[in-house]
Amino acid sequence: MGMTRRQFIKRTAALTAASLVGVELPKIEKAAQAADVEEWHPGVCRFCGVGCRVYLGLKKGKPVAIKGIPESATNKGYLCMKGMLFYRIIHHPERLTKPLYRERKDQPFREISWEEALRIAARKFAETVVKYGPDATAYYGSGQALTEETYLFQKIMRGGLGTNNVEGNPRLCMASAVGGYLTSFGADEPIGSYADIEKAYCFFIIGSNMAECHPVIFRRVMNRKFAKPNEVKVINADPRVSPTSRIADLHLQFRPGTDLALLNAMAYVIIEEGLYDQEFIQKYCKFKIGKPPKDVTFEEYKEFLKQYTPERAAEICGGNITPEKIRTAARWFATSKATMSLWTMGINQRSRGVWANNLIHNLHLLTGQLCKPGADSFSLTGQPNACGGVREGGGLCHILPAHRPVKIDKLRHQVEDLWGIPRGTIPPKPGYHTIAMFRAVNQGKIKALWVNCTSPAQSLPNCDFYRKGLAREDLFLVVTDIFPTKTTELANLVLPTAFHFEKTGVYGCTERRSQLTVKVVDPPREAKPEVWIVREWALRMAEEFERLGDRRRAENLRICVKPFLGKEEGYELPKAIWEEYTQKLTKGRDNDLSGATYEVLKQRPDGVQWPAPTKEHALKGGTYKKFVRGIDPLAEEEGRKLGISGPYVFYGPAHKDHKLYLWLRPYKGAAEEPDAEYPFYLSTGRVIDHWHTSSMTGRIPELLRANPYAYVEINPKDAARLGIKPNDMVEIETRRGKIVLPAKVYEGPIQGMVFIYWHDMAEERMANRVTKDAFDPGSKEPEFKICACRIRKVSGPRPLKPYVVGHKI
Amino acid sequence: MKMRLGLLAVGLLALVFSCAPQKTPGPQVGKKPAVAHPELSPQEKLIACSDCHRTETPEIYREWYQSRHGIAMVKCFQCHGTFETFHQPTRETCRTCHAKAYDNCPKDKVCWECHTPHAFKRHQ
Numbered sequence: 066m067g068m069t070r071r072q073f074i075k076r077t078a079a080l081t082a083a084s085l086v087g088v089e090l091p092k093i094e095k096a097a098q099a100a101d102v103e104e105w106h107p108g109v110c111r112f113c114g115v116g117c118r119v120y121l122g123l124k125k126g127k128p129v130a131i132k133g134i135p136e137s138a139t140n141k142g143y144l145c146m147k148g149m150l151f152y153r154i155i156h157h158p159e160r161l162t163k164p165l166y167r168e169r170k171d172q173p174f175r176e177i178s179w180e181e182a183l184r185i186a187a188r189k190f191a192e193t194v195v196k197y198g199p200d201a202t203a204y205y206g207s208g209q210a211l212t213e214e215t216y217l218f219q220k221i222m223r224g225g226l227g228t229n230n231v232e233g234n235p236r237l238c239m240a241s242a243v244g245g246y247l248t249s250f251g252a253d254e255p256i257g258s259y260a261d262i263e264k265a266y267c268f269f270i271i272g273s274n275m276a277e278c279h280p281v282i283f284r285r286v287m288n289r290k291f292a293k294p295n296e297v298k299v300i301n302a303d304p305r306v307s308p309t310s311r312i313a314d315l316h317l318q319f320r321p322g323t324d325l326a327l328l329n330a331m332a333y334v335i336i337e338e339g340l341y342d343q344e345f346i347q348k349y350c351k352f353k354i355g356k357p358p359k360d361v362t363f364e365e366y367k368e369f370l371k372q373y374t375p376e377r378a379a380e381i382c383g384g385n386i387t388p389e390k391i392r393t394a395a396r397w398f399a400t401s402k403a404t405m406s407l408w409t410m411g412i413n414q415r416s417r418g419v420w421a422n423n424l425i426h427n428l429h430l431l432t433g434q435l436c437k438p439g440a441d442s443f444s445l446t447g448q449p450n451a452c453g454g455v456r457e458g459g460g461l462c463h464i465l466p467a468h469r470p471v472k473i474d475k476l477r478h479q480v481e482d483l484w485g486i487p488r489g490t491i492p493p494k495p496g497y498h499t500i501a502m503f504r505a506v507n508q509g510k511i512k513a514l515w516v517n518c519t520s521p522a523q524s525l526p527n528c529d530f531y532r533k534g535l536a537r538e539d540l541f542l543v544v545t546d547i548f549p550t551k552t553t554e555l556a557n558l559v560l561p562t563a564f565h566f567e568k569t570g571v572y573g574c575t576e577r578r579s580q581l582t583v584k585v586v587d588p589p590r591e592a593k594p595e596v597w598i599v600r601e602w603a604l605r606m607a608e609e610f611e612r613l614g615d616r617r618r619a620e621n622l623r624i625c626v627k628p629f630l631g632k633e634e635g636y637e638l639p640k641a642i643w644e645e646y647t648q649k650l651t652k653g654r655d656n657d658l659s660g661a662t663y664e665v666l667k668q669r670p671d672g673v674q675w676p677a678p679t680k681e682h683a684l685k686g687g688t689y690k691k692f693v694r695g696i697d698p699l700a701e702e703e704g705r706k707l708g709i710s711g712p713y714v715f716y717g718p719a720h721k722d723h724k725l726y727l728w729l730r731p732y733k734g735a736a737e738e739p740d741a742e743y744p745f746y747l748s749t750g751r752v753i754d755h756w757h758t759s760s761m762t763g764r765i766p767e768l769l770r771a772n773p774y775a776y777v778e779i780n781p782k783d784a785a786r787l788g789i790k791p792n793d794m795v796e797i798e799t800r801r802g803k804i805v806l807p808a809k810v811y812e813g814p815i816q817g818m819v820f821i822y823w824h825d826m827a828e829e830r831m832a833n834r835v836t837k838d839a840f841d842p843g844s845k846e847p848e849f850k851i852c853a854c855r856i857r858k859v860s861g862p863r864p865l866k867p868y869v870v871g872h873k874i
Numbered sequence: 875m876k877m878r879l880g881l882l883a884v885g886l887l888a889l890v891f892s893c894a895p896q897k898t899p900g901p902q903v904g905k906k907p908a909v910a911h912p913e914l915s916p917q918e919k920l921i922a923c924s925d926c927h928r929t930e931t932p933e934i935y936r937e938w939y940q941s942r943h944g945i946a947m948v949k950c951f952q953c954h955g956t957f958e959t960f961h962q963p964t965r966e967t968c969r970t971c972h973a974k975a976y977d978n979c980p981k982d983k984v985c986w987e988c989h990t991p992h993a994f995k996r997h998q
Contacts, residue, residue: 287942
């Protein structure tokens with residue numbers, strides 16, 4: 066542990082001399098590989114939702130380096146350590162390269178051919194549909210899958226098999242943001258863009274450790290702050306002081322889950338001090354309460370806020386929150402020339418995540434801090450294609466492609482007509498949302514499940530409970546991935562897939578920006594792009610349904626894949642899928658991408674922001690700000706159509722009255738609060754060096770070493786009270802289970818709260834074994850961020866070993 | 875008192891050295907470094923560089939921590955590699971994030987002739 070090393074170094078007095086500049090460091094043995102790069106190929110980063118543009122450097126056809134693209138509108142050339150190192154995954158020796166199969170889960174895997182693998186998958190799914198009905202099958206995808214992949218998977222499930230059991234891991238991270246945008250603005254995804262960062266004068270960062278989870282965007286915020294240190298204010302509101310807090314002028318540290326009271330109190334101050342924008346409210350806003358929504362007046366809203374005076378809110382929030390701090394935050398927010406709010410999982414992963422989102426939007430609507438340069442209510446996305454692929458491409462159980470709710474007959478029939486399948490094929494009822502889906506697996510209701518590019522065995526809350534279901538012998542589990550994971554360990558069929566730059570497709574990042582990455586290297590051995598796998602699986606399923614006498618499904622499946630037959634899988638096939646999706650499905654919708662063809666995307670140095678209804682508009686980069694006449698072509702068009710005058714036209718499909726809604730949302734705590742038995746709040750999150758379950762980043766030595774295992778962060782006052790010292794082993798126990806982690810004692814989490822990193826795969830340190838699977842009743846997003854636990858020291862420091870499934874360390 | 879003055883003198887000397895523009899040595903392939911890092915056990919290699927260097931090379935740590943790199947969490951290994959591959963960065967290392975500067979800056983100089991190592995506060 067640390068002490069050993071310290072003693073080691075202490076014995077080497079020479080090292081202190083290295084603190085003098087002038088010491089010669091060893092030269093890199095070989096000249097930097099990047100210097101030898103023969104070709105640079107543009108694409109987008111594989112990891113978070115920022116959408117950094119990168120060049121992949123090849124030498125003799127092999128990936129040897131990555132550099133940022135300075136002209137990029139997203140990252141201006143900057144990269145974080147994950148972005149600069151992911152080329153190492155491309156030819157990693159531990160890649161899955163052959164289909165693996167076992168009939169029973171207690172058997173070892175054996176290598177089989179692709180033909181055999183596809184036949185098995187087709188037969189199992191077809192037989193399940195015929196025997197148990199289509200809802201006994203399910204697809205669980207990822208915000209890391211390409212748009213073309215998500216679109217095709219859901220098309221086969223819905224149009225071919227006839228089920229809406231289509232879900233994905235964005236339910237675990239973005240669903241509350243979607244709910245917030247739809248209920249407040251009538252349309253999903255942010256109005257503004259990253260470009261607002263350089264025009265903002267106040268940043269309100271809440272429930273987000275941007276410095277680690279969106280490092281490059283944080284860097285842009287930091288640069289803006291340093292460029293105008295006295296003019297630009299940064300407010301950081303979070304129960305945990307994190308690296309993000311380093312640029313904050315004001316840090317609001319509250320008890321976990323009390324931010325609803327804080328946000329309402331800020332609204333109270335804004336109204337009490339007359340800092341609201343009466344004209345904006347009158348022209349564009351309505352006040353709403355309850356379900357079904359009921360209109361209320363501004364006066365009623367004011368009355369409602371009387372429960373949330375700064376004094377009362379400070380009592381609820383605890384921590385360092387004082388009435389004066391709340392007033393300061395509200396004043397800065399309301400009076401700055403342009404305010405930009407930024408948030409992530411601290412707001413979304415909550416049993417009242419949608420409400421928390423609404424309350425942030427409320428502040429922007431009250432103050433008119435919206436639609437103008439530098440002002441936006443901007444939800445940061447966790448994954449590279451949660452927006453583009455899953456939110457836009459129809460990757461959740463209740464939405465069809467291009468923001469069409471499943472339950473609306475007209476929109477469902479539109480999709481059926483566009484696909485050329487009979488009306489009535491897609492069921493009107495949404496499928497299982499993620500937690501319901503895995504509970505259905507546990508109950509034996511789902512018999513065939515396809516998991517793509519994600520690892521729910523580790524990433525679901527209360528994962529031990531759901532692993533029981535995944536391990537059932539009567540569940541046929543297919544997993545498509547590039548590496549072994551905690552989920553492949555429970556599979557019957559493991560199919561090796563192509564990685565980024567080994568296939569072609571589009572990622573759509575946080576700011577409505579679609580960016581193309583074109584295949585430049587071959588996948589290893591027999592790994593294949595998912596779009597090829599799905600097409601071939603669908604064709605073989607059609608044969609199986611024929612055999613089983615279900616002609617209708619056989620025909621529907623053939624219709625679904627017909628436009629994609631005979632296409633070369635590396636480029637032509639995804640191109641055909643993208644064309645169908647954009648030209649047919651998004652045309653005329655609020656996320657119109659029909660101008661953003663592959664040709665246009667290849668010409669653009671940094672992709673296209675929707676709406677981009679024409680090539681001409683797409684070639685200019687698309688739409689930087691939605692709803693603004695002169696910037697957004699749809700605002701112009703809809704304004705004319707609807708006879709709406711003025712600079713803004715709120716044409717969001719979910720609000721037929723073209724208004725923005727301020728919601729009266731009361732403060733409500735977490736589903737599980739600390740009590741005498743479990744006195745601590747437990748929260749979980751990410752570290753900068755690792756991506757999600759670390760199945761990729763854990764295999765890159767630099768990243769593994771930077772954060773080899775999960776720690777539990779404990780406030781020094783709590784640690785002192787419990788006799789816990791740095792690196793002591795600490796047991797974290799919740800009502801779900803126990804894990805044991807080394808302690809990191811520092812002034813991060815608020816007193817009474819502990820914080821765990823969730824990337825670690827080692828059973829004894831796996832965070833989601835103890836988290837709670839309560840979820841938001843609206844968005845169905847689980848409350849990863851808050852549950853109750855107790856902690857105790859179990860021993861002093863112990864040597865630990867990192868663990869990544871299938872990785873030789 | 876004498877001891878304190880002595881320490882102060884050493885400190886000032888270090889400061890003078892650290893503020894002086896450093897010429898980059900020419901290529902010296904195979905030349906042993908002036909200062910070698912002590913050997914580390916596999917367990918010790920799993921500790922972030924900054925954990926020890928905070929106390930062992932406090933000036934460098936402080937410069938880095940207070941710099942834009944430090945605030946933006948650009949870590950030691952991104953420029954210097956790991957224990958086994960520990961090296962002086964090259965112009966190509968900086969190009970990873972600063973491709974524009976790489977193209978625009980003089981080709982005959984290394985980046986830190988003008989951009990103070992670890993602090994990156996200003997051109998020298």
